[in-house]
Structure formats: structure tokens, C-alpha cells
Amino acid sequence: MLGFSVYIDGEPVADLDLCGAYLVGSDDVALRAEISFKKGRITCKKRAAGPAGLAILWPMAGGRRIMLETARLMERDQPYILQIELVRGRLTRISQKLEEWGFYESQEGDEFLRRFEQCRDLLIQALQADPPVQAAAVADRALPQCVALSEDLSRHHADVLLDRRRESSGFGRRVLGCAVDLEHTDEAYRKRLAGAFDYVTIPCTWRLVEPAEQKFNWKPIDAWVEWFAKKHIPMKGSPLLSFGERNVPDWLYIWEHDFETLRDLAHEHVKRVVSRYTQYVSSWDVASGLHAENGLSFTFEQLMELTRMSAAVAKQIAPRCTAIIDLIAPWGEYYARNPRTIPPMLYAEMIVQSGVNFDAFGLQFLFGLGVDGMYVRDMFQISALLDRFSGVGKPLHVTAVQAPSDVTPERDDAWGGEKDPRDGGAWNDDWSETVQAEWLQAFYEIALSKPFVESVSWSSLADGPGRIIPHGGLLRRDLVPKPAFDRILKLRSEGLGGS
Numbered sequence: 144m145l146g147f148s149v150y151i152d153g154e155p156v157a158d159l160d161l162c163g164a165y166l167v168g169s170d171d172v173a174l175r176a177e178i179s180f181k182k183g184r185i186t187c188k189k190r191a192a193g194p195a196g197l198a199i200l201w202p203m204a205g206g207r208r209i210m211l212e213t214a215r216l217m218e219r220d221q222p223y224i225l226q227i228e229l230v231r232g233r234l235t236r237i238s239q240k241l242e243e244w245g246f247y248e249s250q251e252g253d254e255f256l257r258r259f260e261q262c263r264d265l266l267i268q269a270l271q272a273d274p275p276v277q278a279a280a281v282a283d284r285a286l287p288q289c290v291a292l293s294e295d296l297s298r299h300h301a302d303v304l305l306d307r308r309r310e311s312s313g314f315g316r317r318v319l320g321c322a323v324d325l326e327h328t329d330e331a332y333r334k335r336l337a338g339a340f341d342y343v344t345i346p347c348t349w350r351l352v353e354p355a356e357q358k359f360n361w362k363p364i365d366a367w368v369e370w371f372a373k374k375h376i377p378m379k380g381s382p383l384l385s386f387g388e389r390n391v392p393d394w395l396y397i398w399e400h401d402f403e404t405l406r407d408l409a410h411e412h413v414k415r416v417v418s419r420y421t422q423y424v425s426s427w428d429v430a431s432g433l434h435a436e437n438g439l440s441f442t443f444e445q446l447m448e449l450t451r452m453s454a455a456v457a458k459q460i461a462p463r464c465t466a467i468i469d470l471i472a473p474w475g476e477y478y479a480r481n482p483r484t485i486p487p488m489l490y491a492e493m494i495v496q497s498g499v500n501f502d503a504f505g506l507q508f509l510f511g512l513g514v515d516g517m518y519v520r521d522m523f524q525i526s527a528l529l530d531r532f533s534g535v536g537k538p539l540h541v542t543a544v545q546a547p548s549d550v551t552p553e554r555d556d557a558w559g560g561e562k563d564p565r566d567g568g569a570w571n572d573d574w575s576e577t578v579q580a581e582w583l584q585a586f587y588e589i590a591l592s593k594p595f596v597e598s599v600s601w602s603s604l605a606d607g608p609g610r611i612i613p614h615g616g617l618l619r620r621d622l623v624p625k626p627a628f629d630r631i632l633k634l635r636s637e638g639l640g641g642s
Contacts, residue, residue: 145187145195146222147213150279155183162566163518164199165479169215171531172486173479184222196232197225198476200518203287206572210474210518211290226282227269233289234262237296240527244300251299258292293523297589301526304592309638313594317342317377319587319631319640320600321617322543324607325351325363331622333370336604339617339631341640342377344542344600345424347416348390356394361419372423379600380424381542382431382469383413384453386438389611399439409449413456421461428505428542429453431469434490435516437483446485450494454501468494469505469542472516473528480515491535504532505542508586509602511574511612513566519546521570526589529596538597541590545602545615546570548579548625553613562613574614580626584634591639601631 145166149156159180166174166189176189178197189195194215202208213228214235237259246252265285272278308314321336322344336343345367353359371378382390398404417427430450437446454466468491475486485493491504506529510519520528532539547564550573555562564574570582583601590596606616617628634640 144220145189145197145216145218147185147187147197147225147228148222148275148279149180149183149185149225150276151283153276153280155276157183159185160200161185162200162513163210163476163515164197165476166195167198167212167215168196169194171475172489173475173477175479175482185225197228198474199225200568201229201286203290204283205287206569207287207290207521208519208568209290209521209570210524210568211286224269224275224279224282226279226286227266230262230266230269230282230285230289233286233293234259234266236523236527237262237289237293240293240296240300240523243530244296246296251303255292255296255299258288258295262289262292290521290523294521297523297526298585301589301592304594305588305639308592308594314591314639315597318591318598319635320344320379320598321604322346322381322600322602323367324603324605325367326607327605328366329622332605332618335618335622335624335628337374337376339628339635342379342426342598342600343371344379344381344428345371345420347380347420348382348385349395349412350390350392352416353392353412355392364420368420368423377426378420378424379426379428379465379467380416380420381428383416383427383429383457384409384433384449385431385436386441387432387436388438391438396439402441402445405439406445406449406452410452410456413453414460417457417460417464421464424461424464426465426467427457427461428469429457429466429501431505431542432471432507434470434485434487435472435475435477437481440483442483443485446490447493447497451497451499454499458500465503466501467503467505467540467542468499468501469507471507471509473506473508474516474520474524476518477515488531491532495535495537501537503538503540503597504535505540506532507543507602508541509543509545509612509615510570511545511547511564511567511615512562517567517612519568519570522585522589525586529590529593533593533595539593539595540597541599543600543602544586544590545612546579546582546586547574547612547614548576548616548627549614550574551614555609555613564613576625576627580630583627584630587630587634587639 269281605618
């Protein structure tokens with residue numbers, strides 16, 4: 144059994160929120176386990192042998208509340224001290240990146256190595272401290288320093304790589320994008336969209352296109368496609384196939400237990416949409432989130448077949464299009480709770496190995512809600528995860544990214560109640576327009592510093608009802624720009640936009 148003692152302010156914690164907590168194995172794959180808390184102790188009963196770490200949304204001094212992972216630990220009778228293992232886990236990852244990013248050999252790394260040694264000394268003090276409450280107190284001092292060091296390290300590394308990419312003209316013509324909110328048709332919205340981005344993403348979900356069987360709703364999409372075509376603005380369609388609740392038409396559930404019919408219907412949907420817009424749309428998210436959102440209870444083989452089919456149909460109709468396979472919730476915590484899903488890296492590797500005809504992977508980073516895939520991670524974790532995709536042999540597009548600008552809960556009946564941005568954590572402080580802008584700039588610089596990342600698309604331009612992330616737009620509801628919108632313009636002026 145794996146257990147953790149939790150102390151805060153010199154006392155065992157009486158109550159602890161474990162929402163979002165999960166175990167992760169040595170291969171960074173989420174593990175199925177029963178996680179409980181009682182009398183100051185977290186108990187983890189896992190179903191797989193070998194070392195494991197605990198991922199938990201953890202508050203720190205300075206307003207941070209982010210998902211952190213402990214070191215990978217073996218089971219034992221005596222509980223570990225949670226904060227010590229969170230520090231040990233972060234220092235292990237920092238050490239790996241110091242070597243991988245070349246800081247041990249460079250003069251620039253001296254200051255980071257000094258700070259690393261300071262954090263390591265605090266970890267040693269915590270390990271030597273007695274009683275456990277004192278050990279936890281020392282670790283509590285060390286943890287914010289470790290996180291700050293890792294973020295500074297990732298930002299510095301990004302600055303170096305960005306300079307190199309600029310100097311080598313390493314950016315394409317379609318770098319900065321944004322998804323279109325189809326209900327907005329006023330001129331102010333169109334002007335903001337056309338003036339700030341290199342390309343746009345047109346929503347074309349099955350639920351939108353065919354809300355009732357054989358009853359099609361092309362009008363809102365057609366209007367936008369025609370307008371962008373006249374303005375010569377490049378377009379991407381997204382997603383052709385997605386089985387999340389927000390994207391599946393209600394009538395499709397009639398065929399839930401008939402895979403052959405579902406596959407044929409999916410084939411016709413993909414063919415219909417691509418054929419209609421192939422003259423205008425140059426890129427498609429051919430499959431989005433099939434590995435994680437499996438409301439129709441497909442098997443592994445069926446998910447792979449649907450992925451292969453969607454990419455093949457798009458390529459057959461539009462051979463020159465860019466076919467993107469889109470991964471959501473890229474840390475894969477959903478796999479700890481739903482056995483009918485696939486870990487994201489395993490899904491990606493299987494797609495490559497099985498010879499699916501596609502051009503690139505997509506990744507989504509949506510933060511700010513208390514649901515799997517949307518708990519806040521820091522920039523170091525984002526940078527490290529992007530690095531994992533450097534070896535898959537395909538370019539990478541960030542197909543959707545968003546973080547909130549306010550902590551006010553928002554009513555969403557489609558969600559089933561209120562969406563509260565506080566539930567998902569906080570990056571450097573409570574979410575505000577200023578924090579959102581700072582977060583956007585840090586994210587874009589880190590993502591676009593990776594030479595294999597070709598584009599980044601914000602998830603929605605303006606605030607409004609029905610958005611996945613409340614207050615996540617770059618414009619307020621009255622279309623007044625937030626500071627984050629100005630940061631997009633600034634990034635373009637600094638050469639991060641399309642050339």
C-alpha cells in the first residue's frame with residue numbers, strides 16, 4: 144500500500160480535497176487506484192505492481208494551486224510525507240531537464256545549478272528533520288522554490304530556442320490561430336479576428352452539422368467560410384470526428400451497440416463535410432479526443448479503426464490537406480478512471496506504428512476547470528510534455544489553448560450546473576485578466592520555441608455562454624479586448640506570427 148502523511152502548520156490535516164488526484168506509474172501512464180483520505184493520511188490502493196507517484200492539486204505560498212506529482216515510490220507500511228515527495232519529484236524532473244537541455248555544460252546554467260543545489264539542500268534538511276511535522280514544514284519552504292526554479296528554467300530555455308528559430312526563419316505562414324464563435328456575425332468581431340491571427344479554426348462538429356438524422360445545418364458554417372475565403376484567410380476545420388458529449392448528435396446514440404452502422408455513418412459524415420469545404424479548408428482535425436472521450440463504449444480496435452478511416456477519407460477527398468490527429472487531456476489522467484480509454488502517448492505511438500495516413504498531431508491545453516484534463520499545470524510541466532512529442536516523427540500543432548481571466552462561477556446548463564474556474568487551480572495567482580495575459584505569453588513562447596511545433600490556436604476569441612472555459616476569451620462579452628489580446632498582437636510584432 145502507498146500512503147502519504149499530510150501536515151500543514153504543524154498539524155495533521157483534518158480535511159483534504161482529493162478531486163483530480165490520481166496515481167501515475169514510472170512510464171508516466173495513469174494507474175487505476177482507490178485513493179482515500181482519513182486522519183491526516185492519504186491511502187492509495189493501486190491495481191498494478193511497481194513504483195508509482197501521486198498527482199494532486201496542491202496549494203502553495205504566493206497563490207499557486209497546481210497539479211504536482213510526487214517522486215515514483217515503492218509501497219511500504221510506513222507512510223511517506225507528502226510535501227517531501229512532491230519536492231523530490233520536482234527536483235528529479237529538474238535534474239533530468241538540466242541535463243537534457245544542456246545546462247550542465249553551459250556557463251548560462253551556473254545560476255540555475257546554484258538554485259538547484261539550494262533546493263536540494265532543503266530537501267536533505269527535510270529528510271533529516273524530526274518529528275515529521277518539522278520535516279513537512281521544511282519541505283513546504285522548498286516546494287515553491289523548486290516550482291519557481293523549474294518555471295524560470297523552462298522560460299530561459301524557451302528564450303534561447305526562440306531566438307534561434309527567429310534567426311533561422313523557422314516559422315511558417317500559419318502560426319497563430321483562433322477558433323471562430325459561429326454565433327458572432329458583427330463587424331467588430333470579424334475585424335478583431337481577421338486582424339490578429341494567421342488562420343482560423345471553423346467548428347464543424349457532427350452535432351452542429353447534423354443535429355437531427357439527415358437534417359443538415361450548413362448555414363452558419365457556410366456564411367463564415369464564404370467571408371474568410373473573400374478575405375483570403377486560411378481555414379482549418381475541426382473536428383471531423385469527436386465523441387465527446389458536446390460534439391455527438393443525440394440521435395447517434397440509437398446505434399450505440401452497432402459498430403458497423405456507426406462506422407458507416409461516421410464515414411458518410413466525414414466524406415460529406417470534407418467534400419463540401421475542400422475548396423476552402425486546407426487543414427482538418429480529422430479525429431479529436433477519440434482516445435479520451437469514449438461515450439459510445441468503443442473497443443481499442445474500433446477506436447483505431449475510426450481514426451484510420453477518418454484520416455483516409457479526408458486524404459482521399461483532399462490529398463493536399465493537412466490531416467491532424469488531435470489529442471486532448473495530454474497528461475492522460477482520465478485513464479485512471481475509465482478503462483475504455485487509451486493513454487495519449489500509447490494512442491499516438493499506435494497510430495504511427497499502424498501506418499495511418501496523416502500529417503501531424505494536435506494537442507489541446509485547456510486549463511481552469513476541476514475536471515480531468517483541465518487542472519492547472521505549470522510551464523515546466525507543459526514544456527516537458529511537449530518535449531515528449533519531439534520523438535514521434537510528426538509535426539505538432541497546439542489545436543486549442545485557453546485559460547480563464549476571472550474566477551467568477553458561470554452557469555452552464557449544458558455542463559450540468561456551474562463552472563467555477565477556482566476548482567481547476569491557479570497558476571501564479573487567482574485568475575484575472577492580467578494573470579491570463581501573462582500566462583498566454585509564457586505558454587506561447589514555450590510552445591513556439593519547440594522547432595517541431597508549427598502553430599498555436601486560442602480556443603475562443605470572445606467570452607460568452609456555452610464556452611468550455613468560462614471567461615476564457617481574449618475579448619470581453621462586449622468585444623472590448625483584454626490584455627491577453629494585446630499580447631497576441633505583441634507576439635506577432637516580435638516575429639512569432641506567420642511570415
